[in-house]
Amino acid sequence: xxxxxxxxxxxxxxxxxxxxxxxxxxxxxxxxxxxxxxxxxxxxxxxxxxxxxxxxxxxxxxxxxxxxxxxxxxxxxxxxxxxxxxxxxxxxxxxxxxxxxxxxxxxxxxxxxxxxxxxxxxxxxxxxxxxxxxxxxxxxxxxxxxxxxxxxxxxxxxxxxxxxxxxxxxxxxxxxxxxxxxxxxxxxxxxxxxxxxxxxxxxxxxxxxxxxxxxxxxxxxxxxxxxxxxxxxxxxxxxxxxxxxxxxxxxxxx
Amino acid sequence: xxxxxxxxxxxxxxxxxxxxxxxxxxxxxxxxxxxxxxxxxxxxxxxxxxxxxxxxxxxxxxxxxxxxxxxxxxxxxxxxxxxxxxxxxxxxxxxxxxxxxxxxxxxxxxxxxxxxxxxxxxxxxxxxxxxxxxxxxxxxxxxxxxxxxxxxxxxxxxxxxxxxxxxxxxxxxxxxxxxxxxxxxxxxxxxxxxxxxxxxxxxxxxxxxxxxxxxxxxxxxxxxxxxxxxxxxxxxxxxxxxxxxxxxxxxxxxxxxxxxxxxxxxxxxxxxxxxxxxxxxxxxxxxxxxxxxxxxxxxxxxxxxxxxxxxxxxxxxxxxxxxxxxxxxxxxxxxxxxxxxxxxxxxxxxxxxxxxxxxxxxxxxxxxxxxxxxxxx
Numbered sequence: 001x002x003x004x005x006x007x008x009x010x011x012x013x014x015x016x017x018x019x020x021x022x023x024x025x026x027x028x029x030x031x032x033x034x035x036x037x038x039x040x041x042x043x044x045x046x047x048x049x050x051x052x053x054x055x056x057x058x059x060x061x062x063x064x065x066x067x068x069x070x071x072x073x074x075x076x077x078x079x080x081x082x083x084x085x086x087x088x089x090x091x092x093x094x095x096x097x098x099x100x101x102x103x104x105x106x107x108x109x110x111x112x113x114x115x116x117x118x119x120x121x122x123x124x125x126x127x128x129x130x131x132x133x134x135x136x137x138x139x140x141x142x143x144x145x146x147x148x149x150x151x152x153x154x155x156x157x158x159x160x161x162x163x164x165x166x167x168x169x170x171x172x173x174x175x176x177x178x179x180x181x182x183x184x185x186x187x188x189x190x191x192x193x194x195x196x197x198x199x200x201x202x203x204x205x206x207x208x209x210x211x212x213x214x215x216x217x218x219x220x221x222x223x224x225x226x227x228x229x230x231x232x233x234x235x236x237x238x239x240x241x242x243x244x245x246x247x248x249x250x251x252x253x254x
Numbered sequence: 255x256x257x258x259x260x261x262x263x264x265x266x267x268x269x270x271x272x273x274x275x276x277x278x279x280x281x282x283x284x285x286x287x288x289x290x291x292x293x294x295x296x297x298x299x300x301x302x303x304x305x306x307x308x309x310x311x312x313x314x315x316x317x318x319x320x321x322x323x324x325x326x327x328x329x330x331x332x333x334x335x336x337x338x339x340x341x342x343x344x345x346x347x348x349x350x351x352x353x354x355x356x357x358x359x360x361x362x363x364x365x366x367x368x369x370x371x372x373x374x375x376x377x378x379x380x381x382x383x384x385x386x387x388x389x390x391x392x393x394x395x396x397x398x399x400x401x402x403x404x405x406x407x408x409x410x411x412x413x414x415x416x417x418x419x420x421x422x423x424x425x426x427x428x429x430x431x432x433x434x435x436x437x438x439x440x441x442x443x444x445x446x447x448x449x450x451x452x453x454x455x456x457x458x459x460x461x462x463x464x465x466x467x468x469x470x471x472x473x474x475x476x477x478x479x480x481x482x483x484x485x486x487x488x489x490x491x492x493x494x495x496x497x498x499x500x501x502x503x504x505x506x507x508x509x510x511x512x513x514x515x516x517x518x519x520x521x522x523x524x525x526x527x528x529x530x531x532x533x534x535x536x537x538x539x540x541x542x543x544x545x546x547x548x549x550x551x552x553x554x555x556x557x558x559x560x561x562x563x564x565x566x567x568x569x570x571x572x573x574x575x576x577x578x579x580x581x582x583x584x585x586x587x588x589x590x591x592x593x594x595x596x597x598x599x600x601x602x603x604x605x606x607x608x609x610x611x612x613x614x615x616x617x618x619x620x621x622x623x624x625x626x627x628x629x630x631x
Contacts, residue, residue, distance in 0.1 A: 054502065081504045089502075095488075095495040097559075102488050106503060113505045115513045119486040160499075167503060 006065075007032045007171050007201045008053065013062030015048050015225075022048040023059065024225035030171070035197035037212050038205045039236075040222035041245060046205045047090065049222065050173045053203075054087040055080040067170065078113075086169030090176045090205075092156035096149030100140055100159060103148050104131045107163035130166065138162040138192065154185035158192065165196065172202045178211050190214040221245075266613075270562045271475065278309060278468045283461065299457045306464035306532045308572040313467075313474045314525035315552045315568035316561060317518030320478055322550070323558030324487065325514050326494030327411075331419030332549045334426040335394035335519040337541025339526030341430070342393055344443035344536045345377060346386025347454075351447050363445065364438040374436045383450055390527035391520055398519030399512070406508035406515070411497075420543055427542030442537030449531050460532065467528045471565070474521055478561050481517070490514060491559075551594045557604030566605050 008030040015023040023045045030036050038046050051057035053064055055077040064072040072080050081087075095103050108127050110117070123131075135141045138158040143151060148159060157177055164172060174193065178186040186208065193202060193215055206212050212219065212233060219236045221229040223245045229236055236242055282305060285297040314336050322328050348362040357366045361373060379385035405418060433439040452459040481487050492500050493507050500507050530536050539545075548571075556567020571593070579586050601608055 056498075077501050078504055078506050081502055087502045089498070093496045093499040095492040095499070097491050097495055098488055103492075106485065106488055106492055106500075106505075109504070113503075115486060115509050118489055118505075119481065119484050121485045163499075163503065 005031050007034075007067060008203075009065040010049070010053070011063050011065070013049075013052055013064065014060045015045070015052060015057060016060040021225050023052065023062075026062070026222075026226050028220065028227055030201050030203055032170075032201055033197060033199070034218070035193065035202045035204070035215060036218055036220060037216040038203060038220045038222055039207070039209075039212060043224075044222040045225040046222050047175055048225075050087065050175055050203070050205065053080075053171075054085050054173060056087075081167065081169075084168070084170040086164035086167050086172045088157075088160050088164050088172070088174040088177065090179065092153065092160050094148045094156055094159050094163065096147070098148055099145050100135070100148050100151070101131065101144045103159060104134060104162055104166055107166040109166065109168045134162045134165055137165070137195070139188070154181045154189075157181065157189070161192065161196075170200050172196065172200050174202060174204045176205055176207065178206065178208055186211055187214065267560065267562050274562070274565065275468075275472055278305070279465070279472075283465065286461065299460060302464055303460050303532055304576060305569075306460070306467045307529060308569045309464075309467045309471050310525050310528040310532065311549075311552070311572055312525075312565040312568040313471050313528070314522050314549055315556070315564040316471075316474050316478050317521035317525075318549050319553050319556075319558055319561060319564035320481065320490070320521075321511075321514050321518045323553060323560070323564065324482060324494065325490040325511060327511055327515070328413075328416040328550070329419045329515065329518065330416050330543070330546050330550060331422040331426075332518065332522050333541045333543075333546030334423050335398060335522035336526040336529070336545070336549075337426060337430065337536070337538075338394040338397060339390040339523030340530045340536040340540065341437060341443065341526075342380065342389035342523075343386045343527040343530045344446075345380035345389075345437075346383060347446040347449060347531060348438075348443045349377070349381050350449065351445060354447050355445070362438070362443070364433075364441060364443075365436070368433050368439075370436065377436070387527070391523045394519040394523035394526075395516055398516045402512045402515040402519075406511045409508065420546070423541070423543045423546040427538050430538035430541060438537075440538060442535060442539075443530075444535035444537075446531065446534055454531055454534065463528070463532050467532070470524060470528060474524065475561055475565065478517075478521075481514075482561065486510065486513075548590070551590060553604075554594060555597050555604050557606030559603075560606045563604050563606035570605065 006029045008028075010026060010028040013023050013026045014021060026045065026049065028049065038049070040046050048057060052059050053072065055072060055075055059073060062073065066072050066083065066085065070083065072083075072085070095106070098106070105123055105127075108123070108131065110121070132141070135144055138161060140151075140155060140159060140162070143155065148156070151159060161174070161177070177193070178189050181189060190211060193204060196202060204215065216233050218230065219233055220227055221236055221242050228245070229239045229242050231239070282297055282302060285295055286299065286302045289296040291298075314332060318329060318332050351362065352360060356363050359366050361370065365373075379389060401422065405415060410418060429435055430437055431440050437443065446454055448454060449459070452462070454460070482490070489500065489505055489510055493510060497507050526536075552567040552571045553564050554567070555571055556565065557563025571590070575586060575590070578589060582589070597604060603610070
């Protein structure tokens with residue numbers, strides 16, 4: 001059933017919000033080290049799909065197989081995180097009252113994140129090295145000791161991406177990373193994600209088609225809770241069904 | 255790369271700690287003993303005893319500050335844990351009265367007039383000092399563990415948790431008021447005579463209790479500071495800032511909440527245990543909804559999210575009360591309520607926040623990161 005190269009394989013996933021099917025018999029899979037972009041009109045179920053994978057939402061039916069066939073459905077969010085699924089939320093979700101460094105330090109993957117281990121814990125030189133590297137990657141080295149709440153919107157998004165990377169996920173879920181970013185920040189974010197995809201699989205939800213063109217290899221189009229098309233940006237844009245869905249609505253994303 | 259250096263706020267807090275420590279541990283007791291009673295410098299036995307009570311309250315405030323100021327979980331039932339600690343010590347003290355009681359019975363007075371012939375079983379451990387001492391810490395801790403487990407495990411948060419704890423305070427008040435509870439009903443426990451052989455009416459005993467309270471507060475402060483400075487302390491702040499992020503970083507927030515809730519309960523028990531012999535009475539009126547709410551006001555006034563703020567708030571509000579109730583006894587609840595409204599709307603960081611702002615204005619206006627507390631703006 002599962003192809004050996006798949007890190008994620010969602011089958012027949014349905015999420016039912018009191019009769020409204022946010023996901024309707026959705027099938028979706030991602031290969032190792034793939035950078036996949038998911039697009040679709042508002043309400044298509046994109047965020048719900050990520051919520052199901054990371055354990056925030058429980059599907060009514062279906063399976064989500066991760067890595068070597070572990071079913072994530074029914075597991076709680078902390079355990080899924082420990083297995084190696086990292087989630088970057090749409091709105092920057094960082095710890096405003098801690099410094100950038102402390103934000104990253106809390107996110108480092110550690111053997112135990114229980115109360116007593118954390119109470120006694122000190123960062124090892126290797127961990128500090130790793131945090132410095134990530135600071136470099138996300139371009140926030142000079143802000144390491146600033147209060148995270150004082151960063152710009154774009155910097156907060158990068159910080160959260162950095163926090164998620166430090167958990168060393170093998171699958172990174174990123175929800176609309178460039179919303180509200182300047183053109184320059186958008187481009188930098190694209191480079192960052194492309195670089196990161198060398199080490200882990202990444203699923204990005206995005207609306208900004210310029211950005212999608214910059215980073216995407218394979219695009220999945222979601223509408224009304226199901227995958228309607230998958231392929232390169234050109235293929236997807238040429239697809240009649242996709243055009244219909246987008247053009248049928250008031251605002252066109254192209 | 256080094257970890258973040260200790261911020262200026264931390265070093266300033268250390269200085270405040272030493273200054274307050276010196277003031278309460280050395281200056282106040284010396285002013286009580288050395289100057290003659292006519293001297294304006296003289297601190298009366300009454301005043302010293304009163305400060306002992308305020309400093310016991312400060313321990314209670316520290317606990318609430320940990321859970322509310324740092325972790326963002328508002329508990330409106332801290333009075334219950336304070337009460338459990340206070341009653342445990344009170345039961346020991348009540349059994350120490352012995353034949354000196356009004357009716358000359360070995361049983362506490364209230365048992366005589368409510369026709370209890372034999373000491374109820376649950377009173378037995380409190381015949382010994384260690385029973386009272388250990389009970390005053392363990393009973394609140396155990397109770398908080400069970401209550402906190404049920405509440406936090408079920409993901410009860412925010413205003414719902416606040417309401418549940420307030421209901422707990424009300425329920426406790428009702429239970430302690432009943433004569434059938436065998437804890438003295440509305441009148442509580444009082445008329446204590448001695449503690450480990452020391453007469454409670456003796457000024458030197460009260461002086462000793464005062465010093466013990468200062469030391470206990472110092473230890474409680476250092477313990478809280480250790481928690482706050484650790485990585486777990488950062489997790490507490492992180493839970494306040496973004497609980498879902500904490501979950502998706504592999505932590506289990508409810509366990510941290512439970513931990514800090516239990517620590518707060520232990521501190522409340524310690525506070526109650528020190529309060530009873532100094533004040534000489536514990537009644538249900540001290541453990542209900544209102545006293546629990548007052549703790550919230552102390553911490554808000556002092557500045558939540560800073561440990562020194564909790565101590566300052568507890569001492570300042572209580573001192574304010576003792577002065578103002580002399581002049582306007584009727585108006586105190588209004589003053590207290592007004593104070594809370596003013597602080598919450600105009601000075602969300604309390605006294606400590608005001609002091610920091612004044613200090614920041616004097617110096618160059620560079621933004622400083624705070625290791626703790628809310629935004630400086």
